[in-house]
Amino acid sequence: MLAAMFLALGLVACSTGDDAPFPSEPITLVVNWPAGGGMDRAGRLVAEYARRRLDVPVAVINVAGSGGASGVRHVAEADPDGYTVGILGASLVASQYINPNANAIDEIELLAFMGPDPAALQVRADTGITSIAEFIERARREPGSVKNGNDAPGGVSHIAATLLGQIADVELTLVPYRGYAPTVAAILSGEVQSATLPVHQLIDQHESGDIRILGVMAEERHFMAPDVPTFKEQGVDLVTGDWRAIYAPNGMPADRLTFLENLFLETLSDPEFIAAAEQQSFFVAPMGAADTTQFIEAFDAELYPVLLDADLVKARHK
Numbered sequence: 001m002l003a004a005m006f007l008a009l010g011l012v013a014c015s016t017g018d019d020a021p022f023p024s025e026p027i028t029l030v031v032n033w034p035a036g037g038g039m040d041r042a043g044r045l046v047a048e049y050a051r052r053r054l055d056v057p058v059a060v061i062n063v064a065g066s067g068g069a070s071g072v073r074h075v076a077e078a079d080p081d082g083y084t085v086g087i088l089g090a091s092l093v094a095s096q097y098i099n100p101n102a103n104a105i106d107e108i109e110l111l112a113f114m115g116p117d118p119a120a121l122q123v124r125a126d127t128g129i130t131s132i133a134e135f136i137e138r139a140r141r142e143p144g145s146v147k148n149g150n151d152a153p154g155g156v157s158h159i160a161a162t163l164l165g166q167i168a169d170v171e172l173t174l175v176p177y178r179g180y181a182p183t184v185a186a187i188l189s190g191e192v193q194s195a196t197l198p199v200h201q202l203i204d205q206h207e208s209g210d211i212r213i214l215g216v217m218a219e220e221r222h223f224m225a226p227d228v229p230t231f232k233e234q235g236v237d238l239v240t241g242d243w244r245a246i247y248a249p250n251g252m253p254a255d256r257l258t259f260l261e262n263l264f265l266e267t268l269s270d271p272e273f274i275a276a277a278e279q280q281s282f283f284v285a286p287m288g289a290a291d292t293t294q295f296i297e298a299f300d301a302e303l304y305p306v307l308l309d310a311d312l313v314k315a316r317h318k
Helices: 002-009 038-053 066-076 091-098 132-141 156-168 180-189 203-208 254-269 271-279 289-309
Strands: 027-031 058-062 084-089 108-118 120-124 147-150 173-176 211-216 241-249
Touching (some): 038 271, 066 091, 108 254, 132 211, 156 173, 156 289, 203 211, 241 254, 241 289
Parallel strands (some): 027 058
Antiparallel strands (some): 108 241
């Protein structure tokens, strides 16, 4: 059905009433994190495959700072002519409540969804824990004894750990780190016993047996760890983690908005793109603008009570 839609619509340049068709000049894709990270690699991959469908370049720039909020503002305040778009993740939802300078969800136009980056629960092998049920039993028997490595409050892995504690009714000691790399170092050194990181962060150690990935917080098993069941398979209804989406400034002409949605949805649905993304550890599950908006609104509804309970809601209140 998706293929039929693209055949019907096509990616022909759209006219906006002037002499120049759209796009007639380079499109800029803004990454709101520094070069070299996961969001940067995802943005550059999207740009590479999108430009194959156009007669103009797609240039990538990094506008980092303020936990990703600076890059989002750069796009939100750009001319809504269709020549500036961006890629962002779940940090947008948290930052709108934590950072008074961050943009709210309704201040940007969502175009397409690249896919989730589901959180997982990892433990050191020397804990002897081999399942989610055993982890929960240990945490209930010895409240606070399990130290979990995660982001600072509001980060994706912190949210995953907090939701796990709430849903499983267990008390964990949450130890915050400034990013995934120091969290990985902490669990490998034994500073913490568990972590709630994306699958690819500890997949090599899982395969070597030093770390056990107990469960994936997703609707389906992760392609990098097909041996690891989801939380739902193990009786715990928990689906959360990071994700990546393409967006643009509000106020864009409807024909350009439609053109860009089709461009990026076709790009993200390209089997060659999906294969290349999986080679870089990205989970691809493309969606159009309406479904992306619905997904992020549901994520927002789930996240807000977590931030409120942690006394992190400072900028906006529902």
